[in-house]
Amino acid sequence: MGSLATGPADVLSWPPPCSAALLRFLALVCVLVTTCVFIGSYTKFRLKTFHPLRWMGFVKNKCGLLKSCAPNFFAFKINSGAANVVGPSMCFEDKVIMSPVKDNVGRGLNIALVNGSTGTMSKHGYFDMYNGDPKPLEHFLKLIPEGMLVLVASYDDPGSKMNDELRQLFSDLGSTYAKQLGFRDSWVFVGSRDLRSKSPYEEYLKNNPESNKYDGWPELLELEGCVPRKVF
Numbered sequence: 320m321g322s323l324a325t326g327p328a329d330v331l332s333w334p335p336p337c338s339a340a341l342l343r344f345l346a347l348v349c350v351l352v353t354t355c356v357f358i359g360s361y362t363k364f365r366l367k368t369f370h371p372l373r374w375m376g377f378v379k380n381k382c383g384l385l386k387s388c389a390p391n392f393f394a395f396k397i398n399s400g401a402a403n404v405v406g407p408s409m410c411f412e413d414k415v416i417m418s419p420v421k422d423n424v425g426r427g428l429n430i431a432l433v434n435g436s437t438g439t440m441s442k443h444g445y446f447d448m449y450n451g452d453p454k455p456l457e458h459f460l461k462l463i464p465e466g467m468l469v470l471v472a473s474y475d476d477p478g479s480k481m482n483d484e485l486r487q488l489f490s491d492l493g494s495t496y497a498k499q500l501g502f503r504d505s506w507v508f509v510g511s512r513d514l515r516s517k518s519p520y521e522e523y524l525k526n527n528p529e530s531n532k533y534d535g536w537p538e539l540l541e542l543e544g545c546v547p548r549k550v551f
């Protein structure tokens with residue numbers, strides 16, 4: 320009988336002795352989760368750039384890719400420009416081919432042509448799409464031969480001088496988004512004249528005041544991967 324007695328103390332002793340520690344623990348978990356969500360939503364692209372494995376120096380792949388490319392694939396990484404402040408950069412087979420440090424990038428569309436068999440760059444240039452004349456770019460695109468990889472990165476404004484002819488020329492290289500590219504959009508792309516369908520290597524962000532990361536520009540874009548070598 321005595322052992323079954325439950326005194327009023329058992330019912331009324333609230334909070335039980337362990338609850339203070341438990342509450343503190345839950346509060347800590349709550350703070351950690353909130354912090355992670357907060358950091359995650361504000362640094363989406365940074366998480367890729369500063370992947371823990373990259374930080375710790377474990378990544379030794381070409382162009383800093385997280386996975387190495389299979390034989391007969393070329394490693395590439397393209398960053399668009401950030402607002403009108405930091406220029407774009409392109410790495411191909413572990414070689415930086417265009418970047419602000421190399422001083423060969425500029426406002427508008429930055430384009431590098433790489434031989435799809437040998438992986439060597441044969442031409443590069445940038446075309447001012449805000450103030451420039453679209454004719455030189457039309458000429459440049461029309462002369463691209465088959466078997467050439469075309470790497471493209473936007474900087475500041477790639478869209479103001481876009482016209483139907485340019486949209487078609489980029490679409491012919493496998494672009495999905497050239498049709499809608501506009502003022503201050505972010506765009507990165509790898510294409511080729513011999514693609515039979517749309518290129519799988521493309522990212523696009525519309526300039527949208529509601530969702531822009533920077534004041535007046537969307538977030539910069541990063542595109543990386545392995546592109547198959549064209550074997551004769």
Ligand SMILES: *[C@@H]1O[C@H](CO)[C@@H](O)[C@H](O)[C@H]1NC(C)=O
Pocket residue numbers: 434435436437464465466467
């Ligand atoms: C790529 O380089 C090879 C070897 O030099 C050459 O035969 C081929 O024509 C080049 N391809 C293009 C598209 O220029």
